[in-house]
Amino acid sequence: MEETSIKPNSRKAIKYRGVECLNCAHPLDLTDRFCAYCGQLNTTKRLTLKDFFSEFVLSVFTYDSRFRHTLKDLLFKPGTITRYYVDGKRFHYANPFRFFLSASIFYFILLGVITFFTADISEETLNSPVVNFNMNNKEAIEALDTALQDSIPEIKGIPAQFNNDIKAAIEEAKKETERKKAENAEKDSLGYKYIAQKDMDTLNGFSRFFEKFELFRDFYAATDISNTSQALDSLKYDKTRFNVWLYDKNYSIERVEKDPLRFANYMASKTPFFLFFFAPFYAIFFWFIYSKKRANYMEHLVFIFHIFSWIFVVLLISLIPDIFISNDSIFSSILLTLVGPFYFYKALRNFYKQNRVITLIKFVFLNIVFMISTSIFALIFFALTAAFY
Structure with missing residues (x-):
């Protein structure tokens, strides 16, 4: 019966x-x-x-019956799937690391396709001006200089040394203002402060x-020299x-x-790799607060x-509803905000088997650690990613 279900030209x-x-x-x-044997x-x-091609697709995105079992238990048995897996019941489950990468990569591929077909590219968006963060603070410096021109009188009732210190501070501020004015004058003439x-x-x-x-950026804007070698020669650097890498950042x-x-989109596409490399560091905190457990x-x-795999599966499920609701990912945000904390708490309870009070305390601690550590690691990771964009 089983053999008859196989197609004649199948391998x-x-x-x-x-x-x-x-x-x-x-x-x-x-x-x-x-x-x-093998x-x-x-x-x-x-x-x-x-x-x-079929074997390639199967090896990347499908796991036969293991995919179905993994997806079902991941969604509806938080923590229990991990307990089964570490206890040796692995035949029906996909490798956690491979499943995470497949789910996350598939999510960003599908998101990119949906964004491509649903993005509203208007003429106004294409011609929108770029915000210039190099604001001219010349007026502010001049206003400060005017305010400092009026020498304050000596304040009665306090030591003379204090008045002298105030006057000295004002004189120093005047010198700093003059220096800034000179720098701005140079920048106005050259287009950059050399x-x-x-x-x-x-x-x-x-x-x-x-x-x-700042020098390289202003020089590039003022001279429009795109050749790095020529630019560094002009700057005598x-x-x-x-230096070559920094100038190329223009x-x-x-x-x-x-x-x-x-x-x-480029930065967002790096999220799976960020989480993949972040997870081993986050696991250290689990190992610390659950040190008395056998895990x-x-x-x-x-x-x-x-x-992490559950998060990407939820995001995948939410893609279609979000298209019909809006382009602001409302459905996925609601699911992750309302269901996410409960899912994480139940996963901790089911996997580590501790009472509600202890689990709740560790749940709060791990969430705080997650927010702080992710902020630090994300800043480093995405800064490095942007540096090589």
């Missing part, structure tokens, strides 16, 4: 079976669909383009980075790898300014990947 058809495994040479019968499909059929390389090298790390970035900034939506580090990690 699993009995006419293509051999008596020896082509992978490990283990003896086989014609009734063996798979090798009992698990490879028992077939002698030559590989065709259709077979190759800092020689020897002076730039005297600054500390962060100041040097931001001053150099060494052609170090860092092209990246232009790309972002011209198409911010594409940059936002080891890898089992905590499996639990986290199941939680």
Whole structure:
């Protein structure tokens, strides 16, 4: 009965079976669909383009019956699926890491397709001006200078030294104002504030980075020199790898300014990889607060990947309703906001088997840790991602 359900031209058809495994040479019968020793499909059929493509799709997105079992238990048995998996009942479940990557990648592919066909690209959007963050503070400096021109009288009832300190502070502020005015005058004439390389090298790390970035950006805007080598020669800066990389960021900034939506999609597409690399660090906190439980580090990690997989499955389910409701992801936001905390709490209860009060305390602690640590790691990860855009 089982053999009759197989298509005649399928690689699993009995006419293509051999008596020896082509992978490990283990003896086989014609009734063996798979090798009992290594698990490879028992077939002698030559590989065709259709077979190759089918196996590729199956290896990436499908898991036969394991996909159905994994999806069902992931949605409706929070934490229990992890308990089954770590207890050794893995035959019916997909690998947590592979399932997470497949779900997240498939979500962003589908989201990209939907966005492509539903995006409203208007003439107003295409011609919208780019916000200029290099605001001219010349007026503010002049106003401050005018305010400081009036020397305050000595304040009676306090030591003379205090009055002298105030006057000295005002004089210092005047000098700083004059310096700023001179810098702005230079910037107005050249279009950028020039800092020689020897002076730039005297600054500390962060100041040097931001001053150099501002110089390169202003120079590029003022001169429109796109050739990096020519620009560094004009600025009399060494052609170090860092200087070349930093000046080349002008092209990246232009790309972002011209198409911010594409940059936002680029950053969002990196979310699965961020979560994949973030999960091992987050698992350390689970290992710490559940140190008295028998679960080891890898089992905590499996639990986290199941939680992350649930999030992407919910996002996938919400894509279609969000299209009909609006383009603001309202349905997915409601689901994650209302159901997400309850799902996480139940998963903790079902997997770690602790009472409600202890679970609730750890639930609050882990949520706080998650928000703080994700903010820090996201800032670092996406800053590095943007740096290589």
